[in-house]
Amino acid sequence: MIAGTVAPVTALPSRLLPDTAAIGDDGWLTVGGCSVRDLAAEFGTPLFVYDEAHLRARCREAVAAFGHGRAVYATKAFLCRAMARLAYDEGMRLDVATGGELHIAVAAGVPASACVLHGNNKSVAELRQAITAGIGQIVVDSFDEMDRLDALHADGIGPTPDVLLRITPGVHAHTHEFIATGQDDSKFGFNLGNGDAMRAVERARASASIRLVGLHCHIGSNVFAASSFGKAAEVMATFAAPLDLPELVLGGGLGVSYVESEEAPTIAQWGNVLLDACAALGVQANVSVEPGRSIVAAAAMTVYEVGTIKPIPGVRTYVSVDGGMSDNPRPVLYGSGYEAFLPRAPFAERPFAARLVGKHCESGDVLMFEARLPADVRVGDLLAMPVTGAYGRSMGSNYNAITRPPVVFVSDGDARLVVRRETFDDLLATDVD
Numbered sequence: 001m002i003a004g005t006v007a008p009v010t011a012l013p014s015r016l017l018p019d020t021a022a023i024g025d026d027g028w029l030t031v032g033g034c035s036v037r038d039l040a041a042e043f044g045t046p047l048f049v050y051d052e053a054h055l056r057a058r059c060r061e062a063v064a065a066f067g068h069g070r071a072v073y074a075t076k077a078f079l080c081r082a083m084a085r086l087a088y089d090e091g092m093r094l095d096v097a098t099g100g101e102l103h104i105a106v107a108a109g110v111p112a113s114a115c116v117l118h119g120n121n122k123s124v125a126e127l128r129q130a131i132t133a134g135i136g137q138i139v140v141d142s143f144d145e146m147d148r149l150d151a152l153h154a155d156g157i158g159p160t161p162d163v164l165l166r167i168t169p170g171v172h173a174h175t176h177e178f179i180a181t182g183q184d185d186s187k188f189g190f191n192l193g194n195g196d197a198m199r200a201v202e203r204a205r206a207s208a209s210i211r212l213v214g215l216h217c218h219i220g221s222n223v224f225a226a227s228s229f230g231k232a233a234e235v236m237a238t239f240a241a242p243l244d245l246p247e248l249v250l251g252g253g254l255g256v257s258y259v260e261s262e263e264a265p266t267i268a269q270w271g272n273v274l275l276d277a278c279a280a281l282g283v284q285a286n287v288s289v290e291p292g293r294s295i296v297a298a299a300a301m302t303v304y305e306v307g308t309i310k311p312i313p314g315v316r317t318y319v320s321v322d323g324g325m326s327d328n329p330r331p332v333l334y335g336s337g338y339e340a341f342l343p344r345a346p347f348a349e350r351p352f353a354a355r356l357v358g359k360h361c362e363s364g365d366v367l368m369f370e371a372r373l374p375a376d377v378r379v380g381d382l383l384a385m386p387v388t389g390a391y392g393r394s395m396g397s398n399y400n401a402i403t404r405p406p407v408v409f410v411s412d413g414d415a416r417l418v419v420r421r422e423t424f425d426d427l428l429a430t431d432v433d
């Protein structure tokens with residue numbers, strides 16, 4: 001055994017790869033009919049590679065489960081114009097959480113009427129932008145937001161928006177504390193338990209600035225337990241029943257498998273849990289959901305190049321790649337696990353234990369605390385991390401004035417650059433003095 005070797009020795013599970021992943025004649029991984037080696041040569045590293053067929057398949061699965069327009073893509077997971085268009089073309093509406101996300105969706109050609117505006121602290125400017133653009137729905141989160149809507153209405157800003165009220169159902173989802181949102185102790189929404197939810201309904205019904213069409217909840221993100229969703233559906237259905245509103249939105253939050261040991265429900269299974277629970281409770285309203293992660297996470301991988309390998313005898317080995325916390329802050333923020341592999345030998349055994357790190361100037365810049373890699377990994381190798389399509393690029397940064405990686409959509413042997421790599425000039429674009 002070489003230093004750093006650990007048991008058990010396991011290969012990458014193929015189910016973590018995008019749908020169209022295959023092995024080329026030369027043994028390299030292909031996605032969407034494109035060799036990862038060629039993609040890296042053409043577009044450089046780090047690089048986000050999205051399998052377009054996989055994205056479309058997940059959108060279709062959501063639309064098949066919930067109905068046309070009743071699956072609303074949560075753009076915060078990954079947004080660029082190509083993605084906004086793709087989700088809309090496949091029959092989804094778009095959940096936008098800021099004026100910026102709305103701007104990108106509209107710039108992509110998605111009608112504002114197909115967008116739903118979220119946010120626990122929407123500004124007057126964002127509300128005005130959404131209303132004047134003809135937003136489909138606003139999910140109102142607070143009494144202060146209602147004050148702002150009243151003020152805009154008084155100023156003659158219209159049309160009167162269709163509104164859902166975000167309810168905090170008091171359901172604690174089993175996920176990381178930072179992304180659990182359904183519990184009473186939350187900055188989001190109107191609490192059911194203390195009567196705020198009912199007070200919000202009464203105020204909305206009496207308000208001229210709001211056309212109340214339904215209720216909304218979102219219990220958290222990366223949730224694996226179907227029972228948590230079932231519980232939230234039950235609580236919401238019970239509250240909604242006497243109110244007789246046409247829309248009920250049960251949020252996003254379906255988890256995905258990032259590592260070998262995780263097994264997540266499919267979108268279709270999630271749909272069954274939610275819709276069966278609603279049917280059993282006699283819900284008459286249209287039931288919608290807002291999946292983000294489950295649409296895009298596993299569609300993409302990030303391709304890096306290995307730059308340094310530093311063994312510290314008796315301690316550990318550090319393998320550094322040319323990106324890091326600026327393209328994927330999730331390991332540092334949430335302690336999230338990932339897998340890694342070498343695209344030249346995707347299913348090679350991985351006996352070599354190392355800490356996979358980036359190129360940023362701090363020790364916290366970790367992509368995988370306990371990576372398992374093939375024993376022959378060397379400087380200059382391409383190294384890929386699968387399941388990086390959600391909340392990687394969208395939470396990325398320019399820390400250390402690093403230029404953000406490009407995004408390529410691959411399909412049927414074609415590689416389409418949808419977001420180019422940032423340039424050094426881009427880093428100066430907002431610097432005015």
Ligand code: LLP
Nearest residue numbers: 074218221222252253254290291292293391
């Ligand atoms: N709807 C609402 C109101 C949300 O707040 C979210 C996510 C979604 C839908 C979509 O949830 P999804 O299906 O993607 O789980 N940055 C974190 C995730 C934060 C999620 C925020 N809200 C992460 O990287 O895990």
